[in-house]
Amino acid sequence: MxxxxxxxxxxxxxxxxxxxxxxxxxxxxxxxxxxxxxxxxxxxxxxxxxxxxxxxxxxxxxxxxxxxxxxxxxxxxxxxxxxxxxxxPNPTFSMQTPPTSPSDPSAKIDLSGLSAILDAARIKNGVPGMSVAVMYKGEVIFAEGFGKRNEHQPFTKETISPIGSLTKAITSTAIGELVAEGKMDWDETPVNKYLPEFELKDPVLTSQLTMADLLSHRTRLSPAVGLSWLRSRTPRRELIARLRHASMPQKLTPKFNYSNVMYAVAGEAAANVAGTTYEQLVHDKILTPLGLTNTGFSQKAMKKLENHASPYHADSFSKAQAGEFRGGEYDEIYMAFAPAGDLHSNVLDLLKWGKVVVDGGKVGGGEGKQVLSKEGVEMTVTPQSIVRPKRTPEMSISFTYGLGWGLATYKGRNCYTHSGAYPGSSANLTLFPDDDLIIAQLANIHPTELTLYADYFIADKILNLPSYSTSTQQDWLFDEAVKATAKEYEVLEEEREGKGLPARVEGTMSALPREDMVGQFVNPLYGVITIARVIPHKDERKEDEEEGLEFRYNEYTNKMEHYHYETFKTVLEDLGVAEARLVSFEAGSDGHVAGLSINFEEPDLVRFVKVKTPITTTVSEKEG
Missing domain, CATH: 2.40.128 (Lipocalin)
Structure with missing residues (x-):
């Protein structure tokens, strides 16, 4: 033939x-x-x-x-x-060849085939759309999009997507500008002096915490406190004022304890000093001077941009690999902890930003203009806390954290890196400062580890780094990333199903009447939980179906399922990210419901007190 x-x-x-x-x-x-x-x-x-x-x-x-x-x-x-x-009928074929100009820094870098392999990796790792960009010695040597940004349009190098926690380094650098102006300092003045609303239960600790403590994640605030900030319409200052009810160990250590809330406090403190909003501060100090015209705040604002990525998730990793995605919508509610993760951008702007960091605050390379404080930028990439003390073959003896950057060495090369995640989106930015190499990636799904492991793959190729694998090959894209992403899906499923919750006692009933559980329950730190009655619409009610209970917290609304005795199970869910919680009702001396406890701070319970007359109006699951 x-x-x-x-x-x-x-x-x-x-x-x-x-x-x-x-x-x-x-x-x-x-x-x-x-x-x-x-x-x-x-x-x-x-x-x-x-x-x-x-x-x-x-x-x-x-x-x-x-x-x-x-x-x-x-x-x-x-x-x-x-x-x-x-x-x-008339076949043609051409091979990609690398540039040959001696002045071109990419002249010896053969990236032929990179597009094909990244797209293959995208599919293997269950990613609907992504973009990858690489800058080497001041030149963009690769920038492409793969897959779809929505149902119909391609994901391009210009496509804009949330960058999540990549926002943190930008927040710290903006604060560094205020430090350079003499308006703030990193490690001497208590944060409370910049923002009086910020107080903790322990006045001694309040008098000790500095901006560097907050930005390096070395405070010991419970991560669970962040739940009260998610999808909340409460003003940021009011949420910060609630922290006076937060208990924390008094001793500060270099141990890493990630906290979006403390980044929000730091950003708001800087805004208060500057006499403006946090968002405006970042625009004035970072985005405008650096020409980051594709970078901004608010998912609501991002949705108005023509070339933005839609968020996706999958019910399982196998479905993601098969291309069976479920679309969603970005949240139009303002992000209370915006200083920790509210920016959106594209990979081209991320390269610009990374280059300024590598060049110590200069725009235009080593001979360019000093736009940002050199000392401020250097402070953000100076180790402050210990993230992981164990050594791996590829990474240094310890992985540390600066002020918004993870700091390590990869196969002997210094690198600054950070990932970003939000329901329906993932991001990663890795800088190799000594090699003048910057790699940026965005994807419109969460979880995925491809945006991290592809950085290693690209760095290995460009810097000609050895494989440290015990096998003959070190397959970052089709092995390591796949295994890591599969594990992420397993963890999400365990959280959804409530792995680790007490075993359910079958055949039990609540001694408290459902109508007595309805009402508002308040905790001074966590805010208000509302328990409402749900009456199925007459057109949807199944035979013998009873009234149910609904759990409402901030802008979350979730059904409650009887678990055992006076305990109910609810699942807080947002675009594929879900966590099961147990809500236990407690009776007072009069026999009526007086409060509830919920496992926000596992293994400890958080108690909410019933403070309002039960809601009598029914809630229908179907409008009209």
Missing amino acids: PYHAGVTHLGHGDISIVYNEVEDALYFKHPAFDSKQEQYHFEMFKVVLSMFMIAWAAGVQFETGADEMVRSLTLIESEYWETLFEKF
Whole structure:
């Protein structure tokens, strides 16, 4: 059969099947591959696709027309991934070649095939859309988008998406500008002097905590306090004022204790000193001077931008790998802890930002203009707390944290890195300052570890770093990232199902009447929980279906399921991220419900006191 010809597929480039008369063999040629084919059976051939020390087997199935001539082929790379290539009459083929100009810093960097392998990794890791950009020695040597940003449009290098906790380094750097102006300091003045609303239960600790303590995650505030800030419409200053009810160990240590809340406090303190809002402070000190025109605050504002990514999640990792995604909507509620994670951007702006950090606050390279305080930028990448004391083959003896940056060495190279995550989006930015290498990535799904491990893969390629794997290959994209992402999905499912909750006692009933559980319950630190009655709409009510209870907290509204005795289970869910909680009602001396306890601070319970007459109006699950 005359197999040899050119075939093409929109979006996947061109393939040529070439016959070698000397070897009497067929060769599979693509801009990323050049592999010999082996006949498997009938019209099916086996080909090994090899790239960047990574190899995998694929099948090439030829299809013929009525004239018994080859009309197309299907490339079969996995159980879920088959791509049809249609034959065209005049085959052409070209290999990607690296730049040859001696002045081009990428002249010796061969990135041919990088696009193909990143897109393959995207599919293998269950990512609907992503963008990747690389800057090396001041030049953007790679910037592309892959997959879809929504149901119809492609994810491009210009596509804008939430960057989550990459916001933290920008917050710290903005504060560094106020330090340079003499309006604040890092480690001497208590935060309370900058923001009087910030008090803790312990007045001694209130008098000790500094900006550096908050920005380096070395306070010991319970992470559970952050739940009261999620999807809350309460003003930031009011939420901060509630912290006077928060208990914390008095002793400060260099031990890492991640806290979005403390970043919000730091950002608000800086805004108070500057006499403006936090958002305006960042615009004035960072975004405008650096020309980050594609970067801004608020998901509500981002949704108005034409080229923004829609958020996705999947019910399981296997469904994500099969491309079975569920779309969602970004939250239009203001983000209370905006200084910790409210910015959106694209990979091109992230490269600009990373380059300024690498150059110590200069714009335009080493000979450029000093736009940001050199001392302020350097402070953000100075170790402050210990994240992980254990050594791994690739990483340094310890992984530390500066002020918004994770600091380590990767295979002997200094690096600054941070990831960002929000329901339906992921981000990562890694800087290799000594090598002048910056890698930025965005994806419109959470969870995924591809945005982290692809940084390692790209750094290995560009910096020619060795493999430290015990096997012959170190497969960051198709092995390490896949395993790590699968684990993330497992953890999310465990949290949804309530792994670790007390065993359910079957066959029990509550001694308290449901109507007595209805009402508002208050905790001075965590705010208000409302328990409401739910009466199914007459058109939706199932036979013998009873009234239910609904758990309302901030802007979360979730059904409650009887667990045992006076305890109910509810699941706080936001675009695929869910956590099961147990709500236990308590009776007072009069026999009526007086409060409830919920496992916010596991293993400790947080108690809410009933303070209002029970709600008597019914709540329908169907409007109208």
